[in-house]
Amino acid sequence: MINEIISMNGYGLYVWSAFSFTLISFGSLFLLTKLQLLKEQRKFVYKFGSLSTEKVRAAKKQYINKEILLGTLNSKI
Amino acid sequence: MLKFFEPNKIFLITSRAPKYVLFLFIIVLSIGLTEALILSPEDYKQSHSVRIMYVHVPSAWISLGIFSLIAFLSLGVFIFKNKNFSLISKSLAPSGFVFNIIALVTGAIWGKPTWGTWWAWDARITSMLILALFYLMYLLSWRIFENKEQVIKITSIIAILGFINVPIVKFSVDWWSTLHQTSSVNILSKTSIHSTMLIPLAIMTAAFTLFSILIFLMKYNTELIKIKNKGLDRL
Numbered sequence: 148m149i150n151e152i153i154s155m156n157g158y159g160l161y162v163w164s165a166f167s168f169t170l171i172s173f174g175s176l177f178l179l180t181k182l183q184l185l186k187e188q189r190k191f192v193y194k195f196g197s198l199s200t201e202k203v204r205a206a207k208k209q210y211i212n213k214e215i216l217l218g219t220l221n222s223k224i
Numbered sequence: 225m226l227k228f229f230e231p232n233k234i235f236l237i238t239s240r241a242p243k244y245v246l247f248l249f250i251i252v253l254s255i256g257l258t259e260a261l262i263l264s265p266e267d268y269k270q271s272h273s274v275r276i277m278y279v280h281v282p283s284a285w286i287s288l289g290i291f292s293l294i295a296f297l298s299l300g301v302f303i304f305k306n307k308n309f310s311l312i313s314k315s316l317a318p319s320g321f322v323f324n325i326i327a328l329v330t331g332a333i334w335g336k337p338t339w340g341t342w343w344a345w346d347a348r349i350t351s352m353l354i355l356a357l358f359y360l361m362y363l364l365s366w367r368i369f370e371n372k373e374q375v376i377k378i379t380s381i382i383a384i385l386g387f388i389n390v391p392i393v394k395f396s397v398d399w400w401s402t403l404h405q406t407s408s409v410n411i412l413s414k415t416s417i418h419s420t421m422l423i424p425l426a427i428m429t430a431a432f433t434l435f436s437i438l439i440f441l442m443k444y445n446t447e448l449i450k451i452k453n454k455g456l457d458r459l
Contacts, residue, residue, distance in 0.1 A: 152262060155272035161277045165330040166261065169279040173435060174245045176322050180305050187449040194456045206456060211232045215449055218239045 190212055231308055231448050238448075243443045249434040256431045259424035267421075274421070276334040281409075282353065282429040284327035286436055288390055290320030291355060294362070297388035300381035310376045313383065314366055315443035319436040321359040328352055347396035348404035352391055358386030365366055 155162050196215065198206060206212050261279035294316055297309040331349065332342045343349070362382045369375040397406045408417040412441035415422065 157265070158272040158275075158337055161273055161333050162261075165279055165333045166257075167335070168329055169283070169326050172322050172326055176439055177435075177442075180318070180439055180446070184442050184446045184449070187446050187453060191449050191453050191456070194453060198456065201374070209232075209452075209455075211235050211448070212307040212452060214235055214239055215452060219446075222377065 188215065188218070231311070231451070233307075233398065235445070235448055238441045238444050242438055242445075245434055245438045245441060246350055249438055251430060252427060252434055253431040256424060256427040259427055264424045265299060265420050268369065270338055271339045273315050273334060276330055277421075278424055278428045280327055280334055281425060282432040283323045284332065287320050287324035287352075287359075288393060290316050290436065291359065293385070294320065294389055295383045295390070298383040301376060301380045307376060310380065312440075312444065313379070313445050315440050315447055316436075317359060317366075318365050318443060319357070319439040321363060323432070323436065324356045324359055328356060332443060335403075344403050346402045346404055347400040348393065348402050351393040351396050354389050354429040355386070358382060358389065362386070376427060405422065 153159050153163075163182065180215070195203070260275055264275070264278075266272045267277060275426070294313040295318075297313045300306060301313075327347075331352070333363040334343070336342050362379055365379045365382060366375060396402060397404050409422070409425070411414050417425070
């Protein structure tokens, strides 16, 4: 049964390489996108941390800034 | 209605959605892979090589769909002067390009056992390659040009011009005599594919769609945070 699934009547090499290429592409794109997101989130936290109290107050008025900070803390993916 | 496309409002959804989409994607992909690699039957002519269809066809559909969406949003940039449309388009392009490459590579892998060749300058394959070049031009333009107004105009023009190629890809197999088979799945006319193959194909298409949504959400969040980073500098 397992041998049949692997060899696929002689077409195994073609089928498995097509599926592998697809999944590797998915993994690479996901990792690259995730790394870019993390980089920007870290940059945002660093910049936010170096703001004066007055500027922090002004920045916090924008709801999206709070969301980004919250997202960075709770980020699971 | 256009107010819905304000980044601040969209971020509320896009920042929370990825974890749910990823969870759903893993489940649907697992079912799809089991169906495509184990449960679905082999073809009477192509034998097991037909299984490549379950990654090749959804990739081609999604790359075409994403490019069409980018073209419509680019048209929206000119009509409604809404810059968020270009941000959405920019975030859609990477997954569209990767799906285009997957369609070309898996098509080549499928071509070898069925046609006896990895590549042919056939109308469908060549027009898909041209689509990949339009994706590449679109993505490179975002990297090359620094002026924001200029890059939005250039990328929108590339997308609108590239859209001319989309119906050529779709109808190439009907307009010219090609190695590539005509479409087996049709919305308007009768579908010639059996349900035992159509169901895995539909599941894999759903999984790939979820993946493109996931990448779009993550990319869109990255772009928004980039803008907000610049905003912090201006405070």
